Amino acid sequence: MNQPRPDTLRNIGIISHIDAGKTTVSERILFYTDEIHRMGEVHDGQATMDWMEQEQQRGITITATCTCCRWQDHWINLIDTPGHIDFTIEVERSLRALDGAVTIFSAVEGVQPQSESVWRQAAHYQVPRLCLINKMDRVGADYRQVLDQIKSRLGGRPALLQIPCGEEGAFTGVIDLLDDELLTFAGDDQGRQVHRHPVPAERQDEAKKARDALIEIAADFDEEVLAAFLEGRPLPAAKVRTALRRGTIAGAIFPVLLGSALRNKGIQPLLDAVCAYLPSPLDLPPVVATLVADGTTISLPSSADGPLAALAFKVVADDGRKLTYLRLYSGQLRPGDAVGNGSTGAQEKVARLFRMHAHKRERLDLAEAGDIVAATGIKDILTGDCLCPPVNLLQLAGLQIPAPVISLAVEPKDIAAREKLLPALEKLQWEDPTFRVHEDAETGQTLLSGMGELHLEVLVQRLTSDFGVDVSTGRPQVVFRESLRKAVTHREIFEREADGKVQFGDIEFCLTPLPRGGGLQLIMAGADGLPLPGTDWEQGLMTSLEQASQGGACAGFPMIDLEVRVTAIRDESGRMTETGLRAAAQKGLIEAARKGGGVLLEPVMQIEITLPVEYSGKVLGGLQQKRGRVEKVQAVGELETIHAQVPLSEMFGYMTELRSATRGRGSFSMEFSHFDDAPAETLKRFGLG
Numbered sequence: 049m050n051q052p053r054p055d056t057l058r059n060i061g062i063i064s065h066i067d068a069g070k071t072t073v074s075e076r077i078l079f080y081t082d083e084i085h086r087m088g089e090v091h092d093g094q095a096t097m098d099w100m101e102q103e104q105q106r107g108i109t110i111t112a113t114c115t116c117c118r119w120q121d122h123w124i125n126l127i128d129t130p131g132h133i134d135f136t137i138e139v140e141r142s143l144r145a146l147d148g149a150v151t152i153f154s155a156v157e158g159v160q161p162q163s164e165s166v167w168r169q170a171a172h173y174q175v176p177r178l179c180l181i182n183k184m185d186r187v188g189a190d191y192r193q194v195l196d197q198i199k200s201r202l203g204g205r206p207a208l209l210q211i212p213c214g215e216e217g218a219f220t221g222v223i224d225l226l227d228d229e230l231l232t233f234a235g236d237d238q239g240r241q242v243h244r245h246p247v248p249a250e251r252q253d254e255a256k257k258a259r260d261a262l263i264e265i266a267a268d269f270d271e272e273v274l275a276a277f278l279e280g281r282p283l284p285a286a287k288v289r290t291a292l293r294r295g296t297i298a299g300a301i302f303p304v305l306l307g308s309a310l311r312n313k314g315i316q317p318l319l320d321a322v323c324a325y326l327p328s329p330l331d332l333p334p335v336v337a338t339l340v341a342d343g344t345t346i347s348l349p350s351s352a353d354g355p356l357a358a359l360a361f362k363v364v365a366d367d368g369r370k371l372t373y374l375r376l377y378s379g380q381l382r383p384g385d386a387v388g389n390g391s392t393g394a395q396e397k398v399a400r401l402f403r404m405h406a407h408k409r410e411r412l413d414l415a416e417a418g419d420i421v422a423a424t425g426i427k428d429i430l431t432g433d434c435l436c437p438p439v440n441l442l443q444l445a446g447l448q449i450p451a452p453v454i455s456l457a458v459e460p461k462d463i464a465a466r467e468k469l470l471p472a473l474e475k476l477q478w479e480d481p482t483f484r485v486h487e488d489a490e491t492g493q494t495l496l497s498g499m500g501e502l503h504l505e506v507l508v509q510r511l512t513s514d515f516g517v518d519v520s521t522g523r524p525q526v527v528f529r530e531s532l533r534k535a536v537t538h539r540e541i542f543e544r545e546a547d548g549k550v551q552f553g554d555i556e557f558c559l560t561p562l563p564r565g566g567g568l569q570l571i572m573a574g575a576d577g578l579p580l581p582g583t584d585w586e587q588g589l590m591t592s593l594e595q596a597s598q599g600g601a602c603a604g605f606p607m608i609d610l611e612v613r614v615t616a617i618r619d620e621s622g623r624m625t626e627t628g629l630r631a632a633a634q635k636g637l638i639e640a641a642r643k644g645g646g647v648l649l650e651p652v653m654q655i656e657i658t659l660p661v662e663y664s665g666k667v668l669g670g671l672q673q674k675r676g677r678v679e680k681v682q683a684v685g686e687l688e689t690i691h692a693q694v695p696l697s698e699m700f701g702y703m704t705e706l707r708s709a710t711r712g713r714g715s716f717s718m719e720f721s722h723f724d725d726a727p728a729e730t731l732k733r734f735g736l737g
């Protein structure tokens with residue numbers, strides 16, 4: 049039987065700050081569920097989920113991999129998500145595919161800046177979460193402080209399921225509050241055996257207090273538990289679990305477990321908790337899909353009987369072909385099925401379906417709603433697309449794909465590399481919608497753009513390691529945007545004879561700058577009055593305007609915060625052609641934008657710095673010099689967190705600067721915030737001052 053019952057399915061991810069122990073925990077999960085027979089350690093570069101070479105070199109996990117494992121009578125699809133901020137898109141798209149997550153905190157470092165940002169993303173996608181406070185064996189481990197931080201920094205309500213047995217180096221196990229027993233983990237078989245003992249007499253009072261606190265939380269989600277709690281009646285553990293499960297799935301509480309992954313302690317109770325508290329696909333609200341034909345929305349419960357709706361949450365190159373990871377929300381899929389791509393309109397055929405394991409793939413004859421599988425044979429598909437029935441196309445709400453903010457020129461080192469470069473870049477783009485490639489019109493250079501320095505650095509390394517393409521690179525450059533200074537109107541008449549045919553178009557626009565964050569809006573004013581022969585002309589016209597806006601008018605960057613309103617299309621002579629009109633639109637938009645005067649916009653990043661208080665003055669001074677705007681400074685014990693907005697162009701190499709200013713004790717995270725006016729000297733650099 050390789051088909052899970054939906055109620056026994058758990059699609060989960062592990063999300064955490066880098067270094068909290070995600071890879072180590074994943075490795076233990078795979079080992080105890082018999083998916084792997086040997087445990088590798090992160091520090092010797094052997095961890096199974098870290099399958100890419102440079103991840104092993106860096107000791108961090110970048111690419112999400114989906115692995116299926118079995119625990120008791122449950123099926124767990126485990127999606128490993130990245131911890132580095134440069135790869136948040138990976139986190140986001142994994143979160144779309146998940147039903148629940150385990151958040152790992154280090155018992156020593158606690159809630160770090162990046163934990164907050166992944167926590168916020170998980171909250172955005174309403175992913176129910178468990179928390180594991182890991183590294184309980186380390187000196188300075190303090191789970192109570194982490195519980196406080198979950199409350200104060202993340203605004204979450206923790207529900208502590210265990211208390212530790214032994215502190216720091218003497219941490220040997222956990223006391224399970226609901227089952228009222230002490231769990232220890234055998235040292236001689238890598239923690240595989242869990243030993244159960246009565247709670248030691250000297251800990252019973254403490255355990256009772258903690259259990260009462262847990263039941264009090266559960267009482268908020270079940271009347272019966274509440275009544276028993278108020279009357280002081282004993283309650284079966286199963287009752288309390290059901291109530292806690294309800295609260296967890298509603299996102300109101302976060303069950304907390306303790307462990308030390310490296311010392312093989314606390315992982316089996318974590319797996320039990322995944323099954324007990326995290327939702328199955330049946331526990332979640334139906335997904336909403338849009339019928340492409342008429343824009344109406346339908347609600348799809350997780351059922352194999354409904355129409356197919358599957359999200360391609362990751363597309364990877366596998367032996368030169370596409371391997372597509374699919375999360376099925378509704379319907380069924382079989383090898384050989386004809387399917388539609390609701391996002392592109394393409395018709396496709398699924399060749400094979402697989403369940404992915406750590407070291408092998410298992411062929412499937414059927415995949416049903418709720419499950420996560422990988423498919424081959426789908427050609428025209430990118431991450432974020434929706435697969436659906438070939439007729440009555442459906443579209444799921446897309447992923448938010450952030451704008452790339454950094455670009456890097458690459459130059460092939462030799463002729464062999466020149467030939468392989470573009471095909472290799474295309475494959476990398478399948479996997480990563482935040483990575484774009486284009487050619488600089490003036491220099492002819494190939495420009496890669498992405499979310500940050502490390503993002504591009506990893507992609508360049510993969511060119512060499514995965515595709516054998518050697519390139520040299522330029523310095524990373526900030527990606528700007530353009531907008532207008534003032535509103536303009538413009539009429540463009542295009543007339544040209546080519547191959548005996550006259551192309552003619554006459555169009556008038558009004559271009560108005562919008563406030564920052566306004567995006568690009570293309571509008572056909574009173575389209576009824578415009579003499580266009582059909583809606584396909586209108587679509588063609590929109591495409592031309594969009595393309596023209598991408599190339600910019602003054603410095604070659606895409607135009608944003610701008611309304612382009614087509615106010616008239618004239619065809620008195622009856623000579624208008626579609627090509628002529630599109631050419632007029634394209635040329636006219638650029639002319640008009642030039643008249644409006646260029647404004648250059650630079651990416652501004654939201655940054656969060658955590659550092660010991662004594663260094664804060666120095667770091668704040670540094671931010672000021674970087675044109676930073678400090679929003680707030682929060683004190684957390686001896687540490688301080690600075691929230692600020694700083695232009696990206698000032699942030700190159702900041703890691704090194706922060707480390708030296710704080711003697712290595714400061715850390716920071718950064719994500720794109722918005723585009724804002726670039727300073728005068730930048731304008732001058734582009735001849736716009």
Ligand code: GDP
Nearest residue numbers: 066067068069070071072090183186308309310
């Ligand atoms: P990730 O970046 O979240 O995937 O974290 P890793 O699993 O790579 O772990 C980061 C480092 O912490 C590695 O050196 C691990 O060996 C170490 N580590 C992980 N779990 C524990 C733990 O429970 N105790 C201790 N002392 N170290 C741990």
